[in-house]
Amino acid sequence: MAISFDKAFGLHPEALMIRDRRAQVLSENIANADTPGYKARDIDFGQAMKLAQARQSGSVGRTHEKHFAISSQVGGDTLFRNPDQADTGDGNTVDIHHERNAFMKNSMEYQASLAFLTARISGMKKAITGGGQ
Template structure:
């Protein structure tokens, strides 16, 4: 009996990839907190994950190298964040506390996916060993 890793891992690998990309975007915002004119960016994680779920459920195998693979681009969905506070005069829209909070929430979600996948991998290893453990 073959083990389907796609079924075993579910959407978690796609979720982790999205969270890594979001960490990069949020890190860029934090790094540019003092850059005049910098506009904070982000993307809707839930919408991106929903797109990944849709792609996951309707994925098709490529039978030829010349076939076009289905993929989604986060870069096209990046949006400028609307600041909660008034402009300080330099045009920078980064609100450091908000960015740090979003970064932390994103990291917690990433860690949850890692723990889920670790548990699944341990379960698969036990199944392959015959339940010995």
């Protein structure tokens, strides 16, 4: 009997990739906090997960051969964030406190997803090897 990793892991690998990309975007925001004209960006995690779920279920597809294929890569969904603070005069929209908080929350959620996948893999390994030693 074959193991279906898609069924075993669900959307958690996709969630890790999205969280990883979001960490990159947030760290770019933090690094450019003092860059004049830099616009803060973010990834809408909920929307990215909906797209991942649609890709996994196969409901997103091309209806015509000349239509553009939907990319399976994360990153095309980065958006500019509406600034929480008034313009300081240099056009930079990064709020360093917001970015740090978002980065920390994203990191904790990444760790939670990683712990879930680790537990799932451990359980599968025990099921395959017998687990009782």
